Amino acid sequence: MMRPTAKDLAEAAGLSLATVDRVLNDRPNVSAGAVRKVNEAIERIGFFRNPAAVVLARNKLYRFRFVLPSKGDQYLLELLQRVREASQTLKSELTEITVDQIPTDDPHQLSRHLASIEHEAVDGVAVMAPESPQVRDALSRLMLRGIHLVQFLSGQEKLETADFVGVDNFAAGATAGKIIGRFLGKDPGKVMIVAETMVARDSIERRRGFDSIINQQFPGLTNLPSLETYGDERRATAIIRQVLEHNPDIKAAYIMSPESRVPVTAIRQHTDARRIVIVVHERTPFSEEALRNDQIDTIIAQDPGHAVRSAIRIMRARTDEREPIASQEKIRIEVLLKENL
Amino acid sequence: MMRPTAKDLAEAAGLSLATVDRVLNDRPNVSAGAVRKVNEAIERIGFFRNPAAVVLARNKLYRFRFVLPSKGDQYLLELLQRVREASQTLKSELTEITVDQIPTDDPHQLSRHLASIEHEAVDGVAVMAPESPQVRDALSRLMLRGIHLVQFLSGQEKLETADFVGVDNFAAGATAGKIIGRFLGKDPGKVMIVAETMVARDSIERRRGFDSIINQQFPGLTNLPSLETYGDERRATAIIRQVLEHNPDIKAAYIMSPESRVPVTAIRQHTDARRIVIVVHERTPFSEEALRNDQIDTIIAQDPGHAVRSAIRIMRARTDEREPIASQEKIRIEVLLKENL
DNA sequence: AAGAAATTGAGGTGCGCACCTCAAAAAAAC
DNA sequence: GTTTTTTTGAGGTGCGCACCTCAATTTCTT
DSSP states (O other): OOOOOHHHHHHHHTSOHHHHHHHHTTOSSOOHHHHHHHHHHHHHHTOOOOHHHHHHHHTOOEEEEEEEESSOOHHHHHHHHHHHHHHHHHGGGTEEEEEEEEOTTOHHHHHHHHHTOOTTTOSEEEEEEOOOHHHHHHHHHHHHTTOEEEEEEEESOOOTTSEEESOOHHHHHHHHHHHHHHHHTTOOEEEEEEESOSSSHHHHHHHHHHHHHHHHHOTTEEEEEEEEOTTOHHHHHHHHHHHHHHOTTEEEEEEOSSOOHHHHHHHHHTOSSSOOEEEEESOOHHHHHHHHTTSOSEEEEOOHHHHHHHHHHHHHHHHTTOOOOHHHHOOOOEEEOGGGO | OOOOOHHHHHHHHTSOHHHHHHHHTTOSSOOHHHHHHHHHHHHHHTOOOOHHHHHHHHTOOEEEEEEEESSOOHHHHHHHHHHHHHHHHHGGGTEEEEEEEEOTTOHHHHHHHHHTOOTTTOSEEEEEEOOOHHHHHHHHHHHHTTOEEEEEEEESOOOTTSEEESOOHHHHHHHHHHHHHHHHTTOOEEEEEEESOSSSHHHHHHHHHHHHHHHHHOTTEEEEEEEEOTTOHHHHHHHHHHHHHHOTTEEEEEEOSSOOHHHHHHHHHTOSSSOOEEEEESOOHHHHHHHHTTSOSEEEEOOHHHHHHHHHHHHHHHHTTOOOOHHHHOOOOEEEOGGGO
16 A cells, blocks of 8 residues: 555565665665665565655755857747746755856857856756857766756757757758748749858758758749848848849748847838748747737747756756656647647 | 755744744644744745655655546547556656546446545546536536546536646637648638537537638638538448538548548548648547658647646646646647648 | 633654664675 | 675664644733
8 A cells, every 4th residue: 555665675675774775876885686686676566766755865956057148039038038937936846947148159158158067066057059169079078077968959969968958950941841832832932031140050950951841842932042130130121122122923931040020020011012921930929929910920939938847857857867758858849820829 | 055944934933843834834823923924034035845855744645537538539549648658757756647437428427437536535636528517517526525626638618616738629620720721722612521529519619710710711611511420430431422522622621530540541532633631630640640641731739748747737736735837737739740740 | 810712832753765884794815 | 714805784864844742821801
């Protein structure tokens, strides 16, 4: 009836509590036979450590940190909000979460910052930053110091030994392509593609996914070269306008950057008469509103709340030396229409 | 530096540990002044009970139960699988989950079963069952007995005092309508709609949502009356065939029931030449495969794993007398294409 | 003012485990 | 066979809280 305790386990294994404790906690000086006996008994009586007792006895705080860009778009704000929420909720669960905002586009500064993170201060770090060899090295060294790393929402080339939280950007691009292709039907036309920069790995993969679908399945459509805004509003508005004027047969636009306000506004200003299909990334107050007002047609999103919680769960599991549950930690590529917002 | 403990709290409040304990656990014989002092001190020093210690001291198991239909489709199997998974994971977290499979379409039997659930045996129950006044009463009585109820994935009319886990079926139907409308473009045509039965509230709401979008936004399309399969394969195949033959201008099909194998197979048999758009509900091995093979175009899904975990989290929160975190517990209407499976 | 009732304090126990020490027993090495 | 090393056992402490008892103090009654 009652859950078996370690004492029951010791009895079942025919050993003392001390030996059982040694086996359970991988302490030295245990014979192979004892290990076997204990494991057998665990199976036999169905023993589980009471996690509450473990936490209490270890009396340890989980200390996790998010390293995020210092400036960014609305999506970043959403993300920060979710981290704060999670932090609040987890305060009562022995988990302390801090956020460092760093100019992540400066590899020097970022890797210096990463180098300054001590194992004494933190158990796990979730980093969202663009790729660079320096950063990659800094991350590797972080892991060597025994800190559990989560590569958070894209950026770096995947380190094999680190966990990753985020979507498959090739698939995300492909999904955008499929939506645009199907919404346009058989009419031929051109597709405008806007990115903040094509240096980032995310943009490259999205573009590849997008191209692959359009080229294979929608031969009537032609993808224009990617427009890069460099986060500059004036530049963005100008080049979008120019491209729209030179290509009256543009039927759709794919905004790959998480910041969609500037491109969408620019497009809408110059296409009053034409109704072109627009697909953007990430759910933000702006994109949500735009979807509601029929300014855009679809949002391809990854739920930031999910991502944050998933990263935390993974860091927690790693700290406990457990395997994360893969199925639960996969971030879905969400397709949002006005109807399922 | 250290987390404040109850002892620190007592000191800060200028009271004894015993009184603090009385306040924290709502025990009798405490003056209003003491309550005030303690609450003030809690705010001041930022006290949180160590949940691990609470669980350990209370030494109590969470006992939750899922009441599900006894027979059903692949989606039900998925659901059972997810419940088993969660049950396995939570075994190590003092949570015990049982499943009762009941012929939920027999209100007598179901309400008798619900009546037999004792508060001594279970802290919370998640019920998935079609609506009926009898069942509704049985559920109300269940709650009066102090058992926390979650209305699980549709079925009953919502009880105000109970929690609900599931999607908005009107919105789900609307989403299906939007997809079909946009995929078909401007071509006029008819849409076939298949349900298991139109008695169930879910089907009715999905149909209403679907109709509202098609009628408002896609005037070229006409929705045919709902075909009811009653879960009978032969009947389903026959009526689908008949309707397809009588309506050569059918351009799309919306399968509302979670069982999509029979209708999709029937449709594909009789539309080799025509390529009609098919939207189905729920991700199952069949629907997933069909999407991969281009037999269908879109799946509207609600993640069963999510739903199960959400129901458990809610029952747990209620048992702890905490508020569930609403934002985390909302089940999304997922739009699945081949690309974002 | 005396008795009754309500409130507070002091102190103990147990929840299940981690972590520690010291002695005893068993196995290995010589 | 003796010494060294390894393995085991017994026992204790503390983690932070819930829950209980009994006595002491305060507040309310009349």
